[in-house]
Amino acid sequence: MRGLLIGRYQPFHKGHLEVIKSILGEVDELIIGIGSAQTSHTLENPFTAGERMTMISAVLKGNGLADRCPYIIPINDVWNNALWVRHVRSLTPRFEVAYTGNPLAKRLFAEEGIPVRTPTMFYRFKYSGTEIRKRMLDGRQWEDLVPEEAVHVIYEIGGVERIKDISKSDRITYLEPGDVSP
Amino acid sequence: MRGLLIGRYQPFHKGHLEVIKSILGEVDELIIGIGSAQTSHTLENPFTAGERMTMISAVLKGNGLADRCPYIIPINDVWNNALWVRHVRSLTPRFEVAYTGNPLAKRLFAEEGIPVRTPTMFYRFKYSGTEIRKRMLDGRQWEDLVPEEAVHVIYEIGGVERIKDISKSDRITYLEPGDVSP
Amino acid sequence: MRGLLIGRYQPFHKGHLEVIKSILGEVDELIIGIGSAQTSHTLENPFTAGERMTMISAVLKGNGLADRCPYIIPINDVWNNALWVRHVRSLTPRFEVAYTGNPLAKRLFAEEGIPVRTPTMFYRFKYSGTEIRKRMLDGRQWEDLVPEEAVHVIYEIGGVERIKDISKSDRITYLEPGDVSP
Amino acid sequence: MRGLLIGRYQPFHKGHLEVIKSILGEVDELIIGIGSAQTSHTLENPFTAGERMTMISAVLKGNGLADRCPYIIPINDVWNNALWVRHVRSLTPRFEVAYTGNPLAKRLFAEEGIPVRTPTMFYRFKYSGTEIRKRMLDGRQWEDLVPEEAVHVIYEIGGVERIKDISKSDRITYLEPGDVSP
Amino acid sequence: MRGLLIGRYQPFHKGHLEVIKSILGEVDELIIGIGSAQTSHTLENPFTAGERMTMISAVLKGNGLADRCPYIIPINDVWNNALWVRHVRSLTPRFEVAYTGNPLAKRLFAEEGIPVRTPTMFYRFKYSGTEIRKRMLDGRQWEDLVPEEAVHVIYEIGGVERIKDISKSDRITYLEPGDVSP
């Protein structure tokens, strides 16, 4: 049986890894879908799809899981919920079950007749993308929440510096915040 | 004379019906435009364009108004206000007057030289989409605010359950809220 | 040397003019990029790209700066930060330095290896688009914050009336706020 | 039972009407979907969705079929065949069978598990949009191929003149054909 | 009076310059709209909007026409003819007359009530983008058809080499033509 797990992985952290290990107790192969693939360089979504894919691949390989997760697939938003499941299915190999904790995604899969399961909860508050991005921003220790292979990728691309740069308020400059289109 | 009434109809309610009856005292034919047609499965916009069209058609037929409102037309957003009126006009039969209570829509029609009228106010606070969606979510009585034909459509598509599902917070799951792209 | 200055210019004000004069002490030619070009008729972005271009051109001409700023270029948003700099470069003549006070834009230019400078700060709080739009809305004096050529353009297009119209709340009408797609 | 018939209706002609009458012997209600709704002002697709909707509505009313065909729905192209059926379904009331003579559409509906029927053939070569547009262009009689209600709509919008204008070659002008973006 | 001239300018040639000079006998100011702005690196459209803008600006300056043509504006395609004129108008300062030799553009402007004039024909067959691109491809002399300022821009960006590269057939490589998405 093949499953699909969709997340944004901003960044990929130890909680994600635990979820994947847990799901691999239920399915033979797991497709990793990278949601909101077109989004990057924001506080909520700092990393590109390519960067996230690099992290995930390195972690899976380092944990001996690459064979069981042979597909890591960027999935752009479609801004049309009625089309979203069909969009996901057109980009992925056939899967029998979708794993997600997001209530909207669960509803959308269910309306299309696709079985949905909620991944077991692990350390929710500690291992969360929000917490990790906040620590990066505050200059605190975040590396123990992220698998070491992903830490290396984030170091290599200057990820922490990027988040800090993006967050800088407009205090000392003339143009008002939002005065430039990005 | 032909008029145009644009709304989102999430869902179509008795207030909408009263507005239509009132407008039909002023025009011969009324086009019903369904705005934000591409949006569905959100708390603000739970129903697809097809579902909204089904509700409206059933209510108009049940009230003997179908002949006077022969056009029910889904209108996608264009995310470009300068193009919006032209977009609406390309999708609709010719109309002489636009009915809307939305100040932006009024301004846009006026800048294009199209006469705009504001529909008479009926029971604003009671008959509003926001109030009805809130009642659905809270498990309260909402059916007396909606024409019975539309109630049946909402029952048939499991509309209340959909709104409740979408609204479920992410409390008991691992993935953080927003961790999935839809 | 040719520079690029990107802003939304909603509207173009005296602070923008001072920034341009200052930059022209550093570069031979300055390209003026109009960001979020597709957006108009909102409280944050009331004017179309064409209207903003008209203002800027008139002010530059009136201040003898047109020769030094021969390019005024509308730049649509791309909703994909990783593509934004390449998008800007495809629409503009070659430039050697980008001027922006926006931290995200700075980061994006830097990641693509383009030198970025922050324009000197002039009267930030007084000369800001936000302040000017607020004064227009409140019916207060705004004209002394805007170069006279731009004031004339805003008068001609009925800009203040447009902002007031857009801002009108939905109080007296039947349809709920947001009940129409624009 | 409710059926769906999709066509481009450029323009709506007597063959379309015969097909609709024939289908109405098999279903209770028929949805008319107007394909490629966003396309107009080309030789292949001269009329806007709004104009086509006006033609179809007038013909159905004139033939006493409006009650049986209560939905006439513009359907934009999505340029993604894997999403097309889901897109159609999101814009339409529920239907049990799709009518189309187009092999691609048949395949797409079939892959989604939707029953497809091919409308009986009537006068294929005579009653075809291609033939009618060619006659309009050549200044020949075309009106006997089109229901009179649709003829009136085409007259009213200057449809024949539009087709002739669009077709004019660039012979006498300086700019080369294709030298302007539309 | 202000006029608008829209073309693709692939590349800007002496015929374009003559047309502009001729139009400037009729209007006070001329807006130059660069059509299909998003297209580049094809045989029909080799140059980016930024590159075309650079050519046009240099030629206008070199011929003392920059003051009379203060606006050079990239205009993306919208793939929706019914919206095209409104799109153009949202990106440009107000104009009273549109100049174009393209029959479709003429029709679209006319349907929106905008006066259209056809520029006088100059040397159609010799001075055409098609002829110039063909000469570039064949390694023949093309420079006498293009104003010298534009020739310099084309040299600087390696324009002839680009056209030759794009045109190279797939003869000696493994992958079939069209086997890569661009």
Add this chain to the structure above:
Amino acid sequence: MRGLLIGRYQPFHKGHLEVIKSILGEVDELIIGIGSAQTSHTLENPFTAGERMTMISAVLKGNGLADRCPYIIPINDVWNNALWVRHVRSLTPRFEVAYTGNPLAKRLFAEEGIPVRTPTMFYRFKYSGTEIRKRMLDGRQWEDLVPEEAVHVIYEIGGVERIKDISKSDRITYLEPGDVSP
């Protein structure tokens, strides 16, 4: 060193496999990019991105190459050549060299400063997507041109039947060819 190979893989055939083996003599890791990912169900592009990914993954695994090609990535078209390379880079892990036989792709990579190599030619005429799709259509033997793992995928999804269905001319039906939007 990491390389990138982009193709459409409609379908993945033995020639592609040979190219990959050859490239793996030059790089440590190879990213497989699936171009025109959003296209499917056409004669030129019959298979979805998900189906092509399934084929490629199965073949790589069956040939012991999965470890060396850990990334198989769908890449949507962007219809803007100036953005294409940046788009590819945002979706992929960092790569040092791009492999392509397509002259346009080569030019685009080169303009962005990315080294490009042309894969060695193998059996061009025999092993080509065009030839294979033609054989499928004609009911001839095609299986010996395609790795057996991909043959199984094509069997499983009914690929040959799909191509035949799409190709069926409109001979016996009423609606004219092209009369339906897909």
